[in-house]
Amino acid sequence: MTKPKVLISDKMDPNAARIFEERGCDVDVITGENAEELKARIGEYHGLAIRSSTTVTPEILDAATNLKVIGRAGIGVDNVDIPYASGKGVVVMNTPFGNSITTAEHAIAMTMALARMIPAANARTQNGEWPKKDFMGIEVTGKTLGLIGAGNIGGIVATRAQGLRMKVIAYDPFLTEDRAVELGIEKVDLDNLLSRADFVSLHTPLTDQTRNILSRERLENAKPGIRIVNCARGGLIDEAALKDCLESGQVAGAALDVFAEEPAKENPLFGAPNFICTPHLGASTTEAQVNVALQVAEQMADYLVNGGVTNALNMPSLSAEEAPKLKPYMALAERLGSLVGQLAHGNLTKISIEREGAAAQLNGKPITGAVLAGFMRRYSDTVNMVNAPYLAKERGLEVSEIRHERDGAFNTLIRVTVETESGPRSVAGTLFGSDKPRLVEIFGIGIEAELDGHMLYIVNDDKPGFIGRIGSLLGERGINIGTFNLGRRDAGGEAVLLLSLDDAPTAETIAEAEKVEGVKTVTALVF
Numbered sequence: 001m002t003k004p005k006v007l008i009s010d011k012m013d014p015n016a017a018r019i020f021e022e023r024g025c026d027v028d029v030i031t032g033e034n035a036e037e038l039k040a041r042i043g044e045y046h047g048l049a050i051r052s053s054t055t056v057t058p059e060i061l062d063a064a065t066n067l068k069v070i071g072r073a074g075i076g077v078d079n080v081d082i083p084y085a086s087g088k089g090v091v092v093m094n095t096p097f098g099n100s101i102t103t104a105e106h107a108i109a110m111t112m113a114l115a116r117m118i119p120a121a122n123a124r125t126q127n128g129e130w131p132k133k134d135f136m137g138i139e140v141t142g143k144t145l146g147l148i149g150a151g152n153i154g155g156i157v158a159t160r161a162q163g164l165r166m167k168v169i170a171y172d173p174f175l176t177e178d179r180a181v182e183l184g185i186e187k188v189d190l191d192n193l194l195s196r197a198d199f200v201s202l203h204t205p206l207t208d209q210t211r212n213i214l215s216r217e218r219l220e221n222a223k224p225g226i227r228i229v230n231c232a233r234g235g236l237i238d239e240a241a242l243k244d245c246l247e248s249g250q251v252a253g254a255a256l257d258v259f260a261e262e263p264a265k266e267n268p269l270f271g272a273p274n275f276i277c278t279p280h281l282g283a284s285t286t287e288a289q290v291n292v293a294l295q296v297a298e299q300m301a302d303y304l305v306n307g308g309v310t311n312a313l314n315m316p317s318l319s320a321e322e323a324p325k326l327k328p329y330m331a332l333a334e335r336l337g338s339l340v341g342q343l344a345h346g347n348l349t350k351i352s353i354e355r356e357g358a359a360a361q362l363n364g365k366p367i368t369g370a371v372l373a374g375f376m377r378r379y380s381d382t383v384n385m386v387n388a389p390y391l392a393k394e395r396g397l398e399v400s401e402i403r404h405e406r407d408g409a410f411n412t413l414i415r416v417t418v419e420t421e422s423g424p425r426s427v428a429g430t431l432f433g434s435d436k437p438r439l440v441e442i443f444g445i446g447i448e449a450e451l452d453g454h455m456l457y458i459v460n461d462d463k464p465g466f467i468g469r470i471g472s473l474l475g476e477r478g479i480n481i482g483t484f485n486l487g488r489r490d491a492g493g494e495a496v497l498l499l500s501l502d503d504a505p506t507a508e509t510i511a512e513a514e515k516v517e518g519v520k521t522v523t524a525l526v527f
C-alpha cells in the first residue's frame with residue numbers, strides 16, 4: 001500500500017506532523033496559501049488537516065480527487081462544506097473537546113475584561129495618562145449571565161461563572177432539564193434571557209438557525225446596559241446593529257473574539273465605545289493546541305491507515321480495534337450489496353440488511369454503509385461508504401437494518417433484500433474461516449461461491465448435459481473458468497450457475513451463452 005499523504009494547511013502544533021509521520025503517513029505543512037494555490041495542490045493528498053483559516057469549498061473538494069478525510073484541529077466546522085464533502089465521499093472529523101476549557105476560559109477572561117474595562121485602562125495607563133477616574137467598573141458577583149448555547153463550552157463557562165458567584169441562565173433548545181439541573185442553571189427562552197441577563201455569552205455553532213441570533217431587533221429590545229461576549233462565531237451577531245447599540249449605550253459593552261469576516265482587519269465595530277476584541281484567540285493556548293493537534297493527527301491517521309473512524313461528523317464511528325474485525329464483514333457486505341445492485345431490475349426503493357449469529361453482535365452501521373456502497377454502484381462509480389448513505393437518501397431508498405438474535409444454519413450471516421416489482425429478492429453470505437467472504441444464497445437458491453472479479457450468473461433449467469454445453473462454449477472461445485458453482489431450487493427445476501472468469505466476457509460471448517439450450521438468462525457481473 002502506498003503511504004497516505006497528508007497536508008496540514010493551517011498553523012498547527014508540531015505534534016500533529018510528528019504523529020502523522022510516526023503513524024506511517026507522509027506529511028507536508030504548507031500554511032497561508034490562498035484558495036487557488038490550495039486547489040492546485042490538494043489533488044495529491046489523502047488527508048487535509050485544518051483549523052479555521054482554511055475554507056473547504058466545493059471547488060476545493062472537486063479538485064481533491066484523492067482526498068479521504070478532512071480533520072479539523074478544533075471544534076467549529078462551518079469553514080467546511082460538509083454536505084458537499086459527504087457527497088464526495090470525504091470523511092470530516094473534528095476534535096470536539098480538545099479546546100473547550102481554553103475557549104471557556106477566554107469567555108470568562110473577556111467577561112472580566114469587559115466588567116473592568118481592562119484593555120482600555122491598560123492602553124491609557126501605558127500611555128502615561130493614569131486615567132483612574134475614567135474606569136469605574138462593575139462587579140460580576142450576583143450578576144446574571146445568559147448563555148446562548150449550553151453545550152460543552154457553555155457548560156464549562158457556567159461552572160466557572162458560578163465560581164465567580166454569578167447566576168447562570170441559558171437558552172438552548174437542545175438542553176435537557178436533567179442537564180440544566182446538573183449544571184445548576186435555569187433554562188429559559190431567548191426573549192426571557194435577553195430581558196434578564198447582565199452579561200450574555202454565546203456558545204452555539206454557526207448554523208442556519210443561529211446565524212444573526214443577536215439581530216438588531218433582539219439587541220434593541222434586550223435589557224438596557226447588557227454586556228455581550230462572543231467567543232463562538234462571528235455570524236451570530238448583527239455587527240452593524242451592535243455598533244449602533246454600543247454608541248447609544250443600549251449595550252454597555254461587547255467583547256468579541258470572532259467576526260463575521262475573518263481576518264477582521266477592518267470592521268465597523270473597531271473604535272466603538274466599550275468594545276474590546278481579540279483575533280480569534282479562543283482556542284489559542286499551548287494546552288489546547290497540543291490537545292487538538294495530537295487528537296486530529298491520531299484520528300486522521302487511524303482512518304487513513306486502519307480504517308478507524310472517530311469524531312466524524314458525516315459517518316458512524318468505528319474504533320481502531322473494531323476496524324480489523326469488521327473488515328471481512330465489510331468486504332462481504334459490499335459484495336452482497338453489489339450483487340443485488342447488479343441483478344435486481346427496475347426502480348428499487350427499499351433495501352433491508354439483516355445480521356444473524358456473530359454478525360448480529362457487531363457494530364451494524366459500517367456494515368450497512370458497506371452494503372449501500374456496493375449497492376449504489378449501480379448508480380455511480382464514485383460511491384464509497386461515506387457518500388453511499390447520502391446518495392441512497394437522495395434517491396429515496398428506504399434502508400432498514402434488522403438484527404436477529406436467533407442462530408441459523410451459519411454461525412454468522414448477512415442477508416440483503418431488495419423490494420422489486422416482482423417481490424422481495426434476497427442474497428445472503430457468510431465468512432468462512434472467520435475472514436473469507438462467501439455467498440451462500442442467491443434469490444432463494446442455496447449456492448456457495450466467492451464473489452470476485454469477472455463472473456457470469458446463469459439461470460437455467462436443471463437438465464442433464466447443460467454444464468457440458470456451457471463449458472464447451474467457453475472453452476471454444478478460449479475463456480478460462482476460475483471457479484464453477486452450482487445451485488438449484490428443486491431437482492429438475494430452476495438452477496443457477498455462477499462462474500468466475502479470468503477475463504471480462506464480451507457481449508458476443510454473453511449472446512452465445514444465452515442461446516445455449518436450457519439457458520434462461522445470462523448476466524455478467526463484476527466485483
Ligand SMILES: NC(=O)C1=CN([C@@H]2O[C@H](COP(=O)(O)OP(=O)(O)OC[C@H]3O[C@@H](n4cnc5c(N)ncnc54)[C@H](O)[C@@H]3O)[C@@H](O)[C@H]2O)C=CC1
Nearest residue numbers: 075076103149150151152153172174204205231232282283
Ligand atoms: N473562539 C474560538 O476559538 C472557538 C470557538 N468555538 C465555537 O464554539 C462553538 C460551541 O462549541 P461547543 O460548546 O464545543 O459545541 P457543542 O456542540 O458542545 O455546544 C453547542 C450548543 O449549542 C446549542 N445550540 C444549537 N443550536 C442552537 C440554537 N439555535 N439556539 C441555541 N442553542 C443552540 C446546542 O444544543 C449545543 O448545546 C463551536 O461550534 C465553535 O463555533 C469553539 C472552540 C474555539
Ligand SMILES: O=C(O)C(=O)COP(=O)(O)O
Nearest residue numbers: 051052053074075076283
Ligand atoms: O475550534 C474552534 O471552533 C475554533 O474556532 C478554534 O479556531 P482556531 O483553530 O484557533 O482557528
